[in-house]
Amino acid sequence: MEGTGRNSGRLSPMAEPLGQFASLHLELSSTVDRVAAELRRAVFDGELESGTPLREVALAASLGVSRPTVREALTVLVAEGLATREPNRGVAVSTPDPGSVRDICRARLVLEGAGVRRWRDADEQHKDAVRTALVRYTTAVRSGGSYQELNERHLAFHVSLVGLNDSPRLTAMAESLMVELKLALAQVDRLRRNAHDQADSHTALVMLLERGDIDGASEFLRRHLEDAENSIIQALGLV
Amino acid sequence: MEGTGRNSGRLSPMAEPLGQFASLHLELSSTVDRVAAELRRAVFDGELESGTPLREVALAASLGVSRPTVREALTVLVAEGLATREPNRGVAVSTPDPGSVRDICRARLVLEGAGVRRWRDADEQHKDAVRTALVRYTTAVRSGGSYQELNERHLAFHVSLVGLNDSPRLTAMAESLMVELKLALAQVDRLRRNAHDQADSHTALVMLLERGDIDGASEFLRRHLEDAENSIIQALGLV
DNA sequence: AGATGACAGATTGTCGGACAATCTGACAGT
DNA sequence: ACTGTCAGATTGTCCGACAATCTGTCATCT
Known part of the structure; x- marks a missing residue:
């Protein structure tokens, strides 16, 4: 159904100059990324002590974003090892032992x-x-x-x-x-x-x-x- | 407060017999986990070829779950390296080069x-x-x-x-x-x-x-x- | 008294629908 | 040949809602 084995879909049909404009680089960041970054910063700065539970609704209200967005950011944190998720009990800042x-x-x-x-x-x-x-x-x-x-x-x-x-x-x-x-x-x-x-x-x-x-x-x-x-x-x- | 990884977060406030019932182990799996497992299986079994786009709505309909659930499962796959996400363009099965x-x-x-x-x-x-x-x-x-x-x-x-x-x-x-x-x-x-x-x-x-x-x-x-x-x-x- | 059971509150897991932003591709205009 | 515009598709994000589960408290029973 899809075009066969094209290696990477570039944006424009143009020949990609690549010599010029090679240094240009736009940093597009999603809301989830920004929330995760903010949480990381707070953890590293000691604003969130180890063991602190990260409640989804509270964070969503504080940061002015929706709960699903917070949820996604939390899974990122968990994947990085900065936080721990216990099923049905939520996410908390990891305690390094x-x-x-x-x-x-x-x-x-x-x-x-x-x-x-x-x-x-x-x-x-x-x-x-x-x-x-x-x-x-x-x-x-x-x-x-x-x-x-x-x-x-x-x-x-x-x-x-x-x-x-x-x-x-x-x-x-x-x-x-x-x-x-x-x-x-x-x-x-x-x-x-x-x-x-x-x-x-x-x-x-x-x-x-x-x-x-x-x-x-x-x-x-x-x-x-x-x-x-x-x-x-x-x-x-x-x- | 924390146990060492494995045996953390027990259910009851009781003294944890641990001698008896030591072999008991309930496999509680979330829907997200099951969706991710199914996608993994499909990839490894060759049902999904490399490069295949994983559309959220289509997967949600096929698997009988909601789109947010599929979305979370996809981020798991991406974190594992089995799939690749391009912003605003969706997730596709990774192509090993x-x-x-x-x-x-x-x-x-x-x-x-x-x-x-x-x-x-x-x-x-x-x-x-x-x-x-x-x-x-x-x-x-x-x-x-x-x-x-x-x-x-x-x-x-x-x-x-x-x-x-x-x-x-x-x-x-x-x-x-x-x-x-x-x-x-x-x-x-x-x-x-x-x-x-x-x-x-x-x-x-x-x-x-x-x-x-x-x-x-x-x-x-x-x-x-x-x-x-x-x-x-x-x-x-x-x- | 001690254990059991029931209940309310809080929180997560999952759902459905909705809308804006963005990408794709085609078509028309200069 | 290049640019501008637009519809369709898809993702990113949001809202509201409900069921399942955990916690802690209180009433009940032996």
């Missing part, structure tokens, strides 16, 4: 470790992404960026390590893990000091890589993640 | 390889899961199981390798990759012969592991996945 933090860090080690071990064979493009992410993190640290921004840059660096694998799916998984990790970090908001002294640690990691010491970098990363895991779990215990 | 197959296999190598390298330190429980998965696959091959069943057992074995990492999230990621892979395999349905000769290959892999030759098993897995990748991509080209 030590077990999941351990799990997340273990998964990170697998993804990031694989990236680090591929440093030699990685595209120059992805190596540059790591260097750039490092610079952006360290400058943010030195210029005294906000807690949110430091976290963002910090985790972006780790994601860039996964990017060395040159696999969009692995990178997407890493980003998903970072979202969950940000939730855990939002819980231990008060103990935010450990973000600073990690800049040097990351620089050392990249220097090991540039020197070609893959095994050293790998081991360094392992310890680095282990430390992060322990400090987060310890901080969680104090909440 | 060589690029994503390559990506999936590369990601698999990272996850499964990490599991294999942890064989020594892995829990006996997870090692047994690998052995069981192998047995179930080989017996299915010998007893001439259906194509669907062979695929299922085959991929389950690979997931069990990821299970050696002892990380629920990594396992979930692997399962998600396998779902996408099943979609690609459903496309090359006619060339299903390569499922047979891989049973020996898997047995050899486990034997290497049992012998403690981790490096050998690791390299073996790399080549095994590379072969799979090439044969799937080649088969895709013939469609």
Whole structure:
């Protein structure tokens, strides 16, 4: 019934210049996306504590949208792991427990470790992404960026390590893990000091890589993640 | 407040006997889940070819449910990677291209390889899961199981390798990759012969592991996945 | 007293219909 | 040949409604 195997239906019948206008890019966002983004922001900013039930009607009234829209946004949040749905009982902000933090860090080690071990064979493009992410993190640290921004840059660096694998799916998984990790970090908001002294640690990691010491970098990363895991779990215990 | 994942949210305020009734388990499934399952089945069985648009009203009428329910099921499918949503244009069954197959296999190598390298330190429980998965696959091959069943057992074995990492999230990621892979395999349905000769290959892999030759098993897995990748991509080209 | 059963309130799951915004394709106009 | 316009189809979003389920309270029975 449909036209046979056309690879992708473009908008216009024109030949798609692609040379000109290549940089143009319109960001069309649905209402659901905006609601989900707002909820994410509220969770990360600590406005919604862990365990808070997210009532559909209340949210719909507050945000000025309908209940189905809120519902869809909530399923997005649940899929991301930021919230948990119990059948017939509704959705609530997830409570990060030590077990999941351990799990997340273990998964990170697998993804990031694989990236680090591929440093030699990685595209120059992805190596540059790591260097750039490092610079952006360290400058943010030195210029005294906000807690949110430091976290963002910090985790972006780790994601860039996964990017060395040159696999969009692995990178997407890493980003998903970072979202969950940000939730855990939002819980231990008060103990935010450990973000600073990690800049040097990351620089050392990249220097090991540039020197070609893959095994050293790998081991360094392992310890680095282990430390992060322990400090987060310890901080969680104090909440 | 929270249990660990599985046994959360019990019904009654009673003390939870747990000794008795431990095996009881009521499968409460929402309509959305059933619709999503039906769509998945149809995709894997080849009833819905790749690229087929999934119209909301038509599906709602066919399945005898309302449009919002279908909509939610479709977002589930999209989140799983089985379908693709283009804004204002609807949802269609994903078309696996060589690029994503390559990506999936590369990601698999990272996850499964990490599991294999942890064989020594892995829990006996997870090692047994690998052995069981192998047995179930080989017996299915010998007893001439259906194509669907062979695929299922085959991929389950690979997931069990990821299970050696002892990380629920990594396992979930692997399962998600396998779902996408099943979609690609459903496309090359006619060339299903390569499922047979891989049973020996898997047995050899486990034997290497049992012998403690981790490096050998690791390299073996790399080549095994590379072969799979090439044969799937080649088969895709013939469609 | 302790357990059982009934009931109201609240919340979700699902439904049907409705309307605006957008895309597609064809047709007419310059 | 390019542009403007319009009808049809489809999605995105909204509203209102109802049944099913969970929670907590209270009355009832042994």
